[in-house]
Amino acid sequence: MPPAAKASPSGPPPFDPYDPLGLDDLLSDEDRAVRDTVRRWAAERVLPHVAGWYERGELPVIRELARELGAIGALGMPLTGYGCAGASAVQYGLACLELEAADSGIRSLVSVQGSLAMYAIHRYGSEEQRQQWLPRMAAGEVIGCFGLTEPDHGSDPAAMRTRARKDGSDWVLDGRKMWITNGSVAGVAVVWAQTDEGIRGFAVPTDTPGFSAPEIHHKWSLRASVTSELVLDGVRLPADAVLPGVSGLRGPLSCLSHARYGIVWGAMGAARASFEAALDYARSREQFGKPIGGFQLTQAKLADMAVELHKGILLAHHLGRRMDAGRLRAEQISFGKLNNVREAIDICRTARTILGANGISLEYPVMRHATNLESVLTYEGTVEMHQLVLGKALTGLDAFRG
């Protein structure tokens, strides 16, 4: 029985400011249990420390966090076999939301591990590659990264310059990847490179000679996340390092689609945390002799934030159900990513204004979320890319190349 139905057997349940639409009713008992596990883990293991990590621009305990996330089953969560939890898409989404309500950096760690690196190996890897990497990645013992973006090629990865050439039966990789989440702590890098047969993916053990991953510092966003450059200088790999299941841009794009789906939910986590901080603040902070939540202008902000927040969660849930039914299209994920990240960043910025000067402090989460979302807005396809995807789907006209 949904808990909300309990409170009043006659008539609708009472209004809940934290769940104004009663979206909790959409969840099963298992869904709630999954959500509660992640929420509790994040409350105990991330929230007490994340402002400090953020301020110092580091994630010193990333390996412990990865192991703990592995123990609860959050890594490669919707994948099956090889130690993965086999959760539903909705459950994976709920986990992303709870993780990002703590910090986008923690959700990024999980997205890259599960939806990019593990997903690529699970979907396109050989049986040996799956056995070699997935169980340890699911347990958080090995961290993975996903190298697509290059210094000169972001939105247009087809133009990438990283090359893999055949040398006897070996492959030799040369090139640079940029902005790679988890890069410096990864044990395996899924690297995409040009070959004579089109773009191919490689599972690169990071201890291979010629591979290095210097960390990128001086970021003002995703500061509690490891971001790196990948340097590939004559990285020699055996023939079986290539992912046999795919060639062409379709490979990395399908992985990105999967990760973007998680972001559709995740962004609403950052928005929720900021909205709730603003709501609590508005009810207690007094100016001109009354709580600022009592002023119409503040109420308009809160109402608009709540509307976009819960619409966004509803949209995420809808996409999750479609994914679980095998009916989710990439254009629909673009729809979700475009809307939810854009609205989330708007909610965080508005929340920032309600908190006044406190809004810029790390004692409150809103500025941290707002600046994090600047990255989320850009990675996994910028706003413009998703507008072009939708524009093309709507009109049938391709506007990507001018």
Add this chain to the structure above:
Amino acid sequence: MSLRIVVAVKYVPDATGDRHFADDLTTDRDAVDGLLSELDEYAVEQALQIAEAADDAEITVLTVGPADAKDALRKALSMGADKAVHVEDDALHGTDVMGTSLVLAKAIEHAGFDLVVTGMASTDGTAGVVPALLAERLGIPQVTLLSEVAVSGGKVTGRRDGDAASEQVEASLPALVSVTDQSGEARYPSFKGIMAAKKKPVEALDLSDLGIDAADVGLAGAWTAVQEAAARPARSAGTIVKDEGEGGKQLAAFLAEHKFI
């Protein structure tokens, strides 16, 4: 041979909710959501650790409570217990510690056991006496309030931390232990555990299944009766100690008077 562990877990009203008494002075269960008593999570955790250390063990979680008490069993199953027993009967409404321990004892015998693990107290009733009553009813040794526990060679051993000393205690199986909140953080239910819990067996029993006379339990069968219940009066304003050189002494005196030190 398999080590059979039974963990008694209680479904309690959420302490963060607004708890009320019903007209018959029992807990109004409809007014607030319930959950697995947090102190019993420690009992489940210790049972899991004992089972993991054993060659072969099976953990049954047991609750006596209303229909929704299944949630507490589900939680314990998703943490890793193997199966569950749920005793539910309308006649149980208003049962006191004597009746609760009677029902638990019968259900534990029904399940079969080598070791019974309980929490140190429930988070609602907080009597803390059910473990001792249970051991008496089952006729087995009790080693209570352990902060460390292990099973080997047909014995359960553990450490009980007192104010002045720690005792190392042991008992031969079958036995009952209760564990404290110092025994080690309870694990998070993993997603695999949550999914697997759906498929684990939950045996539903009523009083007649256990051969218990309804007259021995419930409000009527209780040895004690709640005469009156009143909400705690609102907090009065605190005492302000003005420090004129004696502030420390006055503070100490205040704390001593209220038995904080």
